Amino acid sequence: MPTEQCYGVIVVYKGEENLFLILRQYTIPAKYSWTFPKGHHEGQETPKETALRELKEETGIKEIELLDLPLIHEEYEASHDSEKYFKMNDYFLGFVEDKTVIIQESEIDLYKWATYEEASEAFTYSVRKESLQKAQEYLNMVK
Numbered sequence: 574m575p576t577e578q579c580y581g582v583i584v585v586y587k588g589e590e591n592l593f594l595i596l597r598q599y600t601i602p603a604k605y606s607w608t609f610p611k612g613h614h615e616g617q618e619t620p621k622e623t624a625l626r627e628l629k630e631e632t633g634i635k636e637i638e639l640l641d642l643p644l645i646h647e648e649y650e651a652s653h654d655s656e657k658y659f660k661m662n663d664y665f666l667g668f669v670e671d672k673t674v675i676i677q678e679s680e681i682d683l684y685k686w687a688t689y690e691e692a693s694e695a696f697t698y699s700v701r702k703e704s705l706q707k708a709q710e711y712l713n714m715v716k
Contacts, residue, residue, distance in 0.1 A: 574650075574657055574659050575658040575659070576658065576659045576660075577613070577658055577659070577660045577661070578613070578614070578661050578662075579611045579613055579623075579661070580612070580614065580621075580624040580662070580663050580664075580665075581609050581611025581612065581662060581663075581664050581665070582609065582611075582625070582627075582628045582637065582639070582664060582665045582667050583704065583705070583708045584610065584628070584632070584637065585666065586669055586670075586672050586686060587670075591688075592672075592687060592688060593687050593688075593705065593708070594609070594632065594634075594674065594684060594685075594686060594687075595609065595684065595692050595695055595696075596608055596609065596610060596632070596681045596684050597682045597683040597685075598680060598682065599680075599682050605682060606698070607692075607695040607696050608696075609701075609704070610627055610634075611624070611627055611664065612626075612631070620644070620663060621639070621665065624664070624665050631677045631680060631681055632674045632675065632676065632677070632684065633674060633675030634669060634671075636669065636670070636671065637667040637668065637669050638667055639666070640666045640667060640711065640715060642666055642711050642714075642715075644664060644665060645663070645664040645666065645707045646661070646663050646664075647660075647661065647663075647700045647703070647704050648662075648700075649698070649700050662704075664704060664708075666708050666711055666712075689705065692705050693706075
């Protein structure tokens with residue numbers, strides 16, 4: 574089974590309550606799915622370079638403080654056009670001081686700054702909820 578690897582960032586705005594940046598992507602077949610900014614590497618990019626490039630492309634965010642923590646890992650089986658593949662996503666966790674977002678309209682339909690509870694409710698896939706939970710655990714450690 575082919576494997577697909579993506580890198581991304583779980584973006585957090587620190588306020589009275591942490592807010593997570595979630596993106597709604599149009600997927601096949603004809604549905605929407607909430608996720609974090611992420612994408613495939615290009616050329617000889619490192620995981621960090623890929624994650625930061627994808628963050629900038631999908632959200633316009635250039636300034637972020639990435640935390641020095643282990644990556645948050647997801648893996649699951651997926652399918653596209655009846656072809657199954659194994660998908661792995663690795664996320665950095667980072668803070669922004671500005672909530673300005675400019676979405677990449679070719680890939681992203683909508684964005685939202687969501688509380689933990691709102692993000693958890695928005696996510697369709699359990700693996701994404703688990704990544705959010707891991708991010709929250711990391712945030713509780715760095716307080």
